[in-house]
Amino acid sequence: MRRILNSIARCRDGVSAVEFAVIAPTFMIMLMGVLDIGHMIYGQSVLNGAVEAAARNASLETADTSAADAQVLNMVGSVLPNASINSTRKSYFDFADIGRAEPWNDEDGNGNCNDGEIYTDQNANGQWDADVGVAGNGGANDVVIYTVEATYEPVFRIPFMPESWETRTLSSSTVRKNQPFGAQADMSDEAASCD
Secondary structure, eight states: OOOHHHHHHHTTHHHHHHHHHHHHHHHHHHHHHHHHHHHHHHHHHHHHHHHHHHHHHHHSSTOOOHHHHHHHHHHHTTTTTOEEEEEEEEESGGGGGGTTTOOOOOOOOOOOOOOOOOOEOOSSSSSSSSOEEESSSSOTEEEEEEEEEEEEOOSOOOTOOGGGGSSEEEEEEEEEOOOOSSSOOOOOEEEEEOO
């Protein structure tokens, strides 16, 4: 019996198959992860280029924002199959206005327009805004922030990953100034009171 056990212990037949069986799953998961990350990076690059091109086209006088969004979806769809996009545009009078609040007299110093404080309704929407931007593509000479989110299902699915990873969302933004094809509309200087 001892001789049989010693010969089994010295036998090297099938060692490569056992080693492959141990290493292969780890290697395959790593390979799928690398391919998935590469695909995501390539998709982000295509999305960035598509958003830049669409924003450039939408800054012209004959701009068609729905055609620009369709252009982005067409370019991204070839790389990210079954992708859906969600786009937003916010226009400003000038670059310095991006992210700026409408002016108000902050009498209580709390950083919010409230308790009857007076503000200037620069975007003429009838309320105080922490961001003076207006939704949409704006008009002549306006500055527009164009943001697109693309949601897609990964081509290379990694096994044993959480369900929340079944879809990915990539985002890209760009800032463009519309062409000066007309006179730029002035900002409102109407005063109002905060609630």
